[in-house]
Amino acid sequence: MAAAALADVVSPGASTGASTGASTGASPGASPGASPGAPPARDTTAGYPSLRLTPHGHLLCDIRDDAPPMDEAAAARLAAAFAQGTGPGLLRLGAGEVGRVLPPAFVWWRSFASRYIAALCLQAPMQPPGGDAAGPTALPAVPLPDPAELASLVLTAPMMTGAEYLTEDVLRACWTALQTAVAAALAASGTGLQAFLKALNPAWNLVGRVHFNLAENRRDAEAPFAFMATYTTQLSAQARAQHLPLGQALREYAGAANKEKLLSLLVPVQRAAETSPWLRQMVDDGEIYHPLRWSAAEASRFLASVPDMERAGVVVRMPATWRVGRPARAQVTATVGTRAPSKLGLDGLLDFNVAVTLDGETLTEQEIRSLLSATHGLALLRGQWVEVDAERLDRTLKQFRAAEELAQAQGLPFAEAMRLLAGASAIGDAATVAAPDWAQVTAGPWLSETLKALRAPDGTGADPGTELKGTLRPYQKDGVQWLRLLSGLRLGACLADDMGLGKTIQVLSLLLVQRQQADGADLAPCLLVAPASLLANWAAEIERFAPGLKARIVHPSAMPAEQIKAFAPADAAGLDLCITSYGTLLRMPVLGEIAWRLVVLDEAQAIKNPSAKQTRAAKALKAQARIALTGTPVENSLGDLWSIFDFLNPGLLGSAKQFTRYTKALAERTENPYGPLRELVRPYILRRMKTDRAVIADLPDKTEVQAHCHLSRRQAALYAETLEELQRSLEESEGIQRKGLILAMLMRLKQICNHPSQWLGDDSWKEADSGKLARLREIAEVVAERQEKMLVFTQFREVTGPLASFLGEVFGRPGLVLHGETQVKRRRELVQRFQEDETVPFFVLSLKAGGTGLTLTAASHVVHFDRWWNPAVENQATDRAFRIGQKKNVLVHKFVCRGTVEERIDAMIESKQGLSQAVLAGGGEISLTEMSDEALLRVVALDLNAALKE
Incomplete structure (x- = not known):
C-alpha cells in the first residue's frame, strides 16, 4: 500500500516543480553584453536557426528561410551561443533549453548534450546547500559514452545538413568541446558546479540527487503516510526529473567501476543520518531502500528533520496537497x-x-x-x-x-x-x-x-504654497507629507534620505505647512539641534527658501554671551524655530524647560552613544513630536538605531538591554533574520537613495575606484621598524594598555603610509618620499588639464596644509583649506568661493570638519587621501559633491597603499557593510583591538613585493 501511495512520485516524468521554460540564468553562449531574459534582436524575416555539420565535424547554426520556426527568444539565444563555437552552442542547447519545443535536429543534439550534463551531475561530489557558495569547484571528469552507444547515436540521427559527416569520432570531438565549454563557463561564473547548472535551469539541481518522498495514504488508518527514497538520473524531454527507487541504485551502480558514483549519490544520505538518529537506524537496517508505511508520529518526526536533511543535500518532496511543501x-x-x-x-x-x-x-x-x-x-x-x-x-x-x-x-x-x-x-x-x-x-x-x-506617502496633502521660495521635487513633497502625518500623530520620524536629497528643505516646508494649517492660531515654537558647523547652513537655507519663518540661532557665533545667559522661555514663544548646537544644548538647561512643538535633530548620529551627555540632554527635551535627520541611521551597529529611536519613540524598541537580547535572537534566525525589526521601524523611517532613478532621475553617475599607491623606500623602512616595535610591545602589554598600544601603532602606520614627515614631524614633505603624493600628482594633473575641480579629504588636520601647498604647485593656482580650526563664520564664505570662483581648482578638507553639511557640487573628483575606517563616514564626505545640483559625473579616488594595513582594512571595509544593509543601509567601523596578536600582526604585516614599486 505504501508503494501504491507513492506511485505518482516515482513514475517517470513526475513533476518536480522545476521550471520547464527557458533558462533563468545568463547564457554561457550569449553574446558579449547580453543580459538574461533580453537576447539579442534577430531579424525574423531572414528565417530561423538551422543546424549544419561541416565536413570537419564542426556544428554550425545558420539562419535559413526554409528552417522550421521556433520560439524567437530561444532562436536568438541559440544563434548567439553557436556563434561562439560548437561547445558553447551545445552547452546552451543541452543545459539551458531543456523542456523547450524545438525542431528535430535541435532535439537530437540536445539529447546528446543533456547526456553529458546528466552524467556530470552524477559524477559531481554532492555539496550541502551553502557549501557551493564558497567558490568555484573543479570540473569532474566525465567518461565518453562507450563505442556501442556512440554507434547507436549515429544511426538514430535525424535528417540535417551534413548528416553524412556524422561519425563516432565527430561525437567524441563534440563531447570534448562541450566539456571544454562547461569548464570555461564554470570558471567564469565564479560559483560551484551545482549553482552553475541550477542557473542554466533549476531542474538540473535535482539530477544526481537523492529524494525523500512523503505521501498521504488515506486508505490506511493505522499508517496514514508512506515514505520512499528515490534518486534521479536524468531529465525528461519536458525538463522533469525522472525518479527511480533508491534500491535501484544498488543494482545500477553495482561493481567496482561504479563505486565512486554510488558513494557520491549516497553521501548526502550519510550526512543527513549524522544528525537524525531515526534515519541512521533506517540506513543501518537497509530500510531506506524500500517503500515504508508510516504513522502520523513518524511523519511528524520526518517533518522536524527536514531542515537538517536539506542542509545535507537531500531533496525533500511532500504530498502534492500540502502548500509550499508543508x-x-x-x-x-x-x-x-x-x-x-x-x-x-x-x-x-x-x-x-x-x-x-x-x-x-x-x-x-x-x-x-x-x-x-x-x-x-x-x-x-x-x-x-x-x-x-x-x-x-x-x-x-x-x-x-x-x-x-x-x-x-x-x-x-x-x-x-x-x-x-x-x-x-x-x-x-x-x-x-x-x-x-x-x-x-x-x-x-x-x-x-x-x-x-506612512509607507507610501502622497505629497498632494502637503503644499507649503508661495511661502516656500523654491520648488519641491515629487519625492520631497512625499517626505513633507510623511513628516506631517507622523508629527500629527505625535510619533517620532527619522528622515534618513541619502545625503544631498534635501532633508533641510523638507523640514522647512513642514514648518510652513503646519503654520499654514494652524490658520492664525498660536503655535508652540520648534527647536532644531545641529552640529555647530551647520548652523550657518541652516540660516542660509531659511533665508533662501523660507524667509517668512521667524528663526533665531542661539549660539555664541550668532548671539552675545549675555543674551545667551539671559535667554528665557518667553524669548522662544514668538519664534517658529529656535536653532542651537549640541554643545550649546548642554550649556543651556533652559532649553529643556520649554514645551516645544517639534524637536529636530540634524546629523542625528550625534546621539548614537546613549551614555553621552549630549545624547541624554537631547532625549530629555520636551516635545509633542520629534524628528531625526541622518543619512546614516545605522553607522556602526544596531545600537545606533536603538539610540535614535529611544529619542524618537521611547519604549518602542524596549530598553538597551532588551534590544540587545532581541537582536541576538533575530540573528539566530536562518531566514530573513532582521525582517521583524525592519517591519517594526519601517513606518518611522523614510529612506530614499539618490542612486535610485525612481527617486531622482537627473543625478549623474558616481564611480568609485581604488587608487593603489606604492611605498617609498623610506616609508617601507619606517613601516617595518614600527612592526618590529609593535611585536615586541604586544608581548609585554595586556588589557587597556594593549588597546591603547594598538590604536597608537595603527595611527602611526596610517601616518607613515601618508608621508614619513607626518610621523617624523620634520616638515620636509618631499614628494619623492611618499607614494601617495606621486599618485595624487597623477590624478591632479589630469583634473587640471580638464579644468575641473577636486575635493581632497584627509582625517588629519596637520596634513591639510602640506596637501594644499603640493596641489597648488600641480595646479599652478592656490586652492582652499577647511579643518576643525576654521572659524564657523568663514566656512560659508569658503564654500561659496569654491562653488562660484572658477579660478579655485581644489579644496582640501579634514574629514570631520568638512564631511557633513556642505554642498560642493562644483567638484567632479573626490580624493580620500587616507581612509577613515568607516564607510558611512567616507560616503558622507563623498556626498559633498555627489548631491542634488551636481551636473557632472563624480569620480571618487580612494587611496590605498599596496601590501600594507590599508589594503587589508580596505578589504575588511568591503565585507563589513552587511549588517546595516540587512536593516537599512550604511556601514560599520573596523575594530582591531579585540584581535589576537597573531591575527593583528597578519593584518598590519608588510608585503614588500606589493608595497615597493619596481
Missing part, C-alpha cells in the same frame, strides 16, 4: 486598530481582537482544545492534516489573549500594537520572535490606512 498550520491571528485611538502618540490606545484560524477559517474552542492536546506534530482536522506545535500555540494564544483582555479593559498601547504587528511582540524575549506562519497580527481599517499613508 501541511496547513493553525494560526493565532489578531486584528489591531479597527478604530482610531482615543489619543495620539505611543500611548494611544487601540482595540485588539484574537482568533485561531486554519486556512482563514476561524476554529471553534473545541477544535482549539483538540490541537492543544495533540501528542505529536500532526493532527487530522476538518479532513486535512494540520501541523501542530502545541507548546508554541498555547504560549502564543495566552500572550495574545492577555493583550486582548488589556485592550478590552483599557485599550492596547500603540507601541505594543506596533510590536505585535511586526512580529516582535516583546522586545528582548527570544521566545516571542514568532514565525509569521504560526502567529499573525493584521492591521484593522484605521491602522491599515494610517500605515499605508
Whole structure:
C-alpha cells in the first residue's frame, strides 16, 4: 500500500516543480553584453536557426528561410551561443533549453548534450546547500559514452545538413568541446558546479540527487503516510526529473567501476543520518531502500528533520496537497486598530481582537482544545492534516489573549500594537520572535490606512504654497507629507534620505505647512539641534527658501554671551524655530524647560552613544513630536538605531538591554533574520537613495575606484621598524594598555603610509618620499588639464596644509583649506568661493570638519587621501559633491597603499557593510583591538613585493 501511495512520485516524468521554460540564468553562449531574459534582436524575416555539420565535424547554426520556426527568444539565444563555437552552442542547447519545443535536429543534439550534463551531475561530489557558495569547484571528469552507444547515436540521427559527416569520432570531438565549454563557463561564473547548472535551469539541481518522498495514504488508518527514497538520473524531454527507487541504485551502480558514483549519490544520505538518529537506524537496517508505511508520529518526526536533511543535500518532496511543501498550520491571528485611538502618540490606545484560524477559517474552542492536546506534530482536522506545535500555540494564544483582555479593559498601547504587528511582540524575549506562519497580527481599517499613508506617502496633502521660495521635487513633497502625518500623530520620524536629497528643505516646508494649517492660531515654537558647523547652513537655507519663518540661532557665533545667559522661555514663544548646537544644548538647561512643538535633530548620529551627555540632554527635551535627520541611521551597529529611536519613540524598541537580547535572537534566525525589526521601524523611517532613478532621475553617475599607491623606500623602512616595535610591545602589554598600544601603532602606520614627515614631524614633505603624493600628482594633473575641480579629504588636520601647498604647485593656482580650526563664520564664505570662483581648482578638507553639511557640487573628483575606517563616514564626505545640483559625473579616488594595513582594512571595509544593509543601509567601523596578536600582526604585516614599486 505504501508503494501504491507513492506511485505518482516515482513514475517517470513526475513533476518536480522545476521550471520547464527557458533558462533563468545568463547564457554561457550569449553574446558579449547580453543580459538574461533580453537576447539579442534577430531579424525574423531572414528565417530561423538551422543546424549544419561541416565536413570537419564542426556544428554550425545558420539562419535559413526554409528552417522550421521556433520560439524567437530561444532562436536568438541559440544563434548567439553557436556563434561562439560548437561547445558553447551545445552547452546552451543541452543545459539551458531543456523542456523547450524545438525542431528535430535541435532535439537530437540536445539529447546528446543533456547526456553529458546528466552524467556530470552524477559524477559531481554532492555539496550541502551553502557549501557551493564558497567558490568555484573543479570540473569532474566525465567518461565518453562507450563505442556501442556512440554507434547507436549515429544511426538514430535525424535528417540535417551534413548528416553524412556524422561519425563516432565527430561525437567524441563534440563531447570534448562541450566539456571544454562547461569548464570555461564554470570558471567564469565564479560559483560551484551545482549553482552553475541550477542557473542554466533549476531542474538540473535535482539530477544526481537523492529524494525523500512523503505521501498521504488515506486508505490506511493505522499508517496514514508512506515514505520512499528515490534518486534521479536524468531529465525528461519536458525538463522533469525522472525518479527511480533508491534500491535501484544498488543494482545500477553495482561493481567496482561504479563505486565512486554510488558513494557520491549516497553521501548526502550519510550526512543527513549524522544528525537524525531515526534515519541512521533506517540506513543501518537497509530500510531506506524500500517503500515504508508510516504513522502520523513518524511523519511528524520526518517533518522536524527536514531542515537538517536539506542542509545535507537531500531533496525533500511532500504530498502534492500540502502548500509550499508543508501541511496547513493553525494560526493565532489578531486584528489591531479597527478604530482610531482615543489619543495620539505611543500611548494611544487601540482595540485588539484574537482568533485561531486554519486556512482563514476561524476554529471553534473545541477544535482549539483538540490541537492543544495533540501528542505529536500532526493532527487530522476538518479532513486535512494540520501541523501542530502545541507548546508554541498555547504560549502564543495566552500572550495574545492577555493583550486582548488589556485592550478590552483599557485599550492596547500603540507601541505594543506596533510590536505585535511586526512580529516582535516583546522586545528582548527570544521566545516571542514568532514565525509569521504560526502567529499573525493584521492591521484593522484605521491602522491599515494610517500605515499605508506612512509607507507610501502622497505629497498632494502637503503644499507649503508661495511661502516656500523654491520648488519641491515629487519625492520631497512625499517626505513633507510623511513628516506631517507622523508629527500629527505625535510619533517620532527619522528622515534618513541619502545625503544631498534635501532633508533641510523638507523640514522647512513642514514648518510652513503646519503654520499654514494652524490658520492664525498660536503655535508652540520648534527647536532644531545641529552640529555647530551647520548652523550657518541652516540660516542660509531659511533665508533662501523660507524667509517668512521667524528663526533665531542661539549660539555664541550668532548671539552675545549675555543674551545667551539671559535667554528665557518667553524669548522662544514668538519664534517658529529656535536653532542651537549640541554643545550649546548642554550649556543651556533652559532649553529643556520649554514645551516645544517639534524637536529636530540634524546629523542625528550625534546621539548614537546613549551614555553621552549630549545624547541624554537631547532625549530629555520636551516635545509633542520629534524628528531625526541622518543619512546614516545605522553607522556602526544596531545600537545606533536603538539610540535614535529611544529619542524618537521611547519604549518602542524596549530598553538597551532588551534590544540587545532581541537582536541576538533575530540573528539566530536562518531566514530573513532582521525582517521583524525592519517591519517594526519601517513606518518611522523614510529612506530614499539618490542612486535610485525612481527617486531622482537627473543625478549623474558616481564611480568609485581604488587608487593603489606604492611605498617609498623610506616609508617601507619606517613601516617595518614600527612592526618590529609593535611585536615586541604586544608581548609585554595586556588589557587597556594593549588597546591603547594598538590604536597608537595603527595611527602611526596610517601616518607613515601618508608621508614619513607626518610621523617624523620634520616638515620636509618631499614628494619623492611618499607614494601617495606621486599618485595624487597623477590624478591632479589630469583634473587640471580638464579644468575641473577636486575635493581632497584627509582625517588629519596637520596634513591639510602640506596637501594644499603640493596641489597648488600641480595646479599652478592656490586652492582652499577647511579643518576643525576654521572659524564657523568663514566656512560659508569658503564654500561659496569654491562653488562660484572658477579660478579655485581644489579644496582640501579634514574629514570631520568638512564631511557633513556642505554642498560642493562644483567638484567632479573626490580624493580620500587616507581612509577613515568607516564607510558611512567616507560616503558622507563623498556626498559633498555627489548631491542634488551636481551636473557632472563624480569620480571618487580612494587611496590605498599596496601590501600594507590599508589594503587589508580596505578589504575588511568591503565585507563589513552587511549588517546595516540587512536593516537599512550604511556601514560599520573596523575594530582591531579585540584581535589576537597573531591575527593583528597578519593584518598590519608588510608585503614588500606589493608595497615597493619596481
